[in-house]
Amino acid sequence: MRTPIRITGVMIQYYIACKRELWFYANQINMNYDNEDISIGKLIHEKSYSRETKNINLGEVSFDFVKKGKEAAIFEIKKSSKLEKPAKYQLYYYLWYVKQTGKEIKGVIVYPKEKKKEELKLTPEIEREIEDIVENIKKIVSMILPPHVKRRPYCKKCTYYELCMV
Numbered sequence: 001m002r003t004p005i006r007i008t009g010v011m012i013q014y015y016i017a018c019k020r021e022l023w024f025y026a027n028q029i030n031m032n033y034d035n036e037d038i039s040i041g042k043l044i045h046e047k048s049y050s051r052e053t054k055n056i057n058l059g060e061v062s063f064d065f066v067k068k069g070k071e072a073a074i075f076e077i078k079k080s081s082k083l084e085k086p087a088k089y090q091l092y093y094y095l096w097y098v099k100q101t102g103k104e105i106k107g108v109i110v111y112p113k114e115k116k117k118e119e120l121k122l123t124p125e126i127e128r129e130i131e132d133i134v135e136n137i138k139k140i141v142s143m144i145l146p147p148h149v150k151r152r153p154y155c156k157k158c159t160y161y162e163l164c165m166v
């Protein structure tokens with residue numbers, strides 16, 4: 001019997017950005033070289049909000065939760081807003097996931113280098129979209145072969161570039 005698919009926030013991000021990338025990632029195709037973007041992103045993440053942040057593991061997901069006085073939110077810190085839509089859907093997924101436990105919380109997406117932040121809230125439409133995305137991800141990752149290459153502006157920065165652009 002196939003193990004149930006654990007859907008993480010990163011998988012939601014890849015689903016929006018590139019379904020082929022999602023398939024590689026979910027099927028543990030690892031490209032073992034340093035991705036400078038990942039280290040820079042990690043550094044920004046560590047320096048921002050480090051004192052107020054708590055990393056929460058909830059079932060299949062793990063996210064940063066910040067509480068300042070009476071205000072509480074899930075924070076997602078990103079290096080740049082270039083991949084804004086995938087980042088937003090990752091956060092929507094966390095908000096949706098938390099809602100399944102009976103709690104509603106807002107989300108804040110932060111781009112420290114650009115001094116920019118945006119508050120996100122679930123709407124019934126977004127909730128339905130997330131439910132569809134979750135079902136579609138299960139189908140994509142169970143495919144025997146990855147979806148076809150579809151060139152995107154960020155392909156050159158993708159970990160799987162060498163696998164796709166041969």
Ligand code: SF4
Pocket residue numbers: 018019020021149150151152154155156158159160161162164165
């Ligand atoms: S290189 Fe481009 S097509 Fe290939 S997985 Fe990455 S984003 Fe997708």
